[in-house]
Amino acid sequence: MTQTNARIHVIFGLILFILFIAAYYDVLSWMYGRYISSDSYYSHGFIIPFISGFLIWRKREELKGKKAESSWWGLLLIAVSVLLHLFGTAIYVFSISGFSIFFLVFGISLFLFGREITRIILFPLIFLVFMFPLPMAIISLISFPMKMLVVKTGAWVAALLGVPVNREGFNIIIPAGNLLVGNPCSGLRSLISLLALGSLYAYLSDLSRVKQWLLVLLTIPIALLSNIIRVPILILISHYWGLSAAARDSFWHDASGFFVFVIAIILLFYTSRLLKWSI
Numbered sequence: 274m275t276q277t278n279a280r281i282h283v284i285f286g287l288i289l290f291i292l293f294i295a296a297y298y299d300v301l302s303w304m305y306g307r308y309i310s311s312d313s314y315y316s317h318g319f320i321i322p323f324i325s326g327f328l329i330w331r332k333r334e335e336l337k338g339k340k341a342e343s344s345w346w347g348l349l350l351i352a353v354s355v356l357l358h359l360f361g362t363a364i365y366v367f368s369i370s371g372f373s374i375f376f377l378v379f380g381i382s383l384f385l386f387g388r389e390i391t392r393i394i395l396f397p398l399i400f401l402v403f404m405f406p407l408p409m410a411i412i413s414l415i416s417f418p419m420k421m422l423v424v425k426t427g428a429w430v431a432a433l434l435g436v437p438v439n440r441e442g443f444n445i446i447i448p449a450g451n452l453l454v455g456n457p458c459s460g461l462r463s464l465i466s467l468l469a470l471g472s473l474y475a476y477l478s479d480l481s482r483v484k485q486w487l488l489v490l491l492t493i494p495i496a497l498l499s500n501i502i503r504v505p506i507l508i509l510i511s512h513y514w515g516l517s518a519a520a521r522d523s524f525w526h527d528a529s530g531f532f533v534f535v536i537a538i539i540l541l542f543y544t545s546r547l548l549k550w551s552i
Contacts, residue, residue: 289381296358297374303367307406312455314412314462317469321404324473328397339390347384350376368408375402396476403469412461420459422497427454427504434505436512445508450516452508460500463530467496467537474541484548491544499537503529 294301308318354377361369379398382391391398407415420443428445432438439446443454471492475485506529507519519525 286385293377297370299362300358300367300370300374304371304404304406314465315404315406317466318404318406321401321469325397325400328400328476329394332393332397335393336390339393340387341385341390342387343385344383344387344391346388347380347382350380350383352380354380366408368406371405372402375405400469400472400476403465403472416459416461419461419464419497420454423458423460423500423504424454426501427508430501430505431508431512434509436505436508438508445504447508447512449511452511452516452519454504455521458500458504460497463500463534463537464493464496466534467492467541470538471495471541474545478545478549480545480548488541488545488548492541495537495540495544499533499540502536503533506532 304315304318307313307315309316354373354375357373357376358370361367361371361373378401379391382394382398424440424443424445428438428440431445431447437448445452445454468489471489475488478485478488480488507526510519510525510529514525517523519529
């Protein structure tokens with residue numbers, strides 16, 4: 274790429290960036306609000322673009338000498354993303370506008386750099402999907418069966434450990450009182466975070482493509498299992514030290530979440546090792 278062409282790409286990129294901020298300001302503000310919410314499912318959203326940028330930087334040697342050739346398919350994707358953004362704005366569904374950014378990034382990459390360069394940085398671009406929050410309606414739809422599974426299994430495990438347990442819906446009744454399992458305790462939060470982590474881990478591993486996909490899929494039962502472990506822990510804490518000890522925002526409530534996430538990471542690591550050893 275000549276110096277003149279490089280300068281043109283930089284100027285064009287700056288213009289696109291300014292237009293992007295102007296067009297998506299409300300959407301970006303909404304995403305920020307979802308990230309910092311006390312019951313956020315996407316608190317990891319801040320670091321996703323930086324990770325993608327780092328992954329692209331790791332490809333710098335492979336990208337050297339590659340000629341940027343604009344693809345008109347990029348303009349098509351840009352047009353689709355603009356239509357999605359307009360549709361999402363018209364019906365006040367910011368999540369649609371948020372995901373339009375995902376297609377916009379692909380479109381800009383194809384238009385500015387072409388298919389070959391976009392292929393090289395394909396995973397870093399796909400990884401950006403983890404920064405765009407799902408609509409709360411979909412969050413609730415997914416979390417309901419997950420929460421039911423967690424409550425049933427967690428109460429059953431606590432009963433095996435000697436705690437008198439009754440269950441009414443999402444209420445777990447023990448001698449100390451009632452424990453209500455809310456949506457954030459369904460395990461969906463850890464599932465989303467672990468899917469992002471598992472995808473990154475699989476991509477950076479030396480596993481075959483099939484095993485990489487298998488590792489990503491296995492993060493789903495790993496996330497569910499780790500959260501199922503958390504519920505009986507909180508029941509035991511409530512039973513022996515009172516409901517306040519395991520209440521939301523208490524030390525043990527937050528510590529148990531961190532503990533089971535560490536367990537999930539360890540399980541992810543050893544699952545990767547098992548896949549590497551298998552034929």
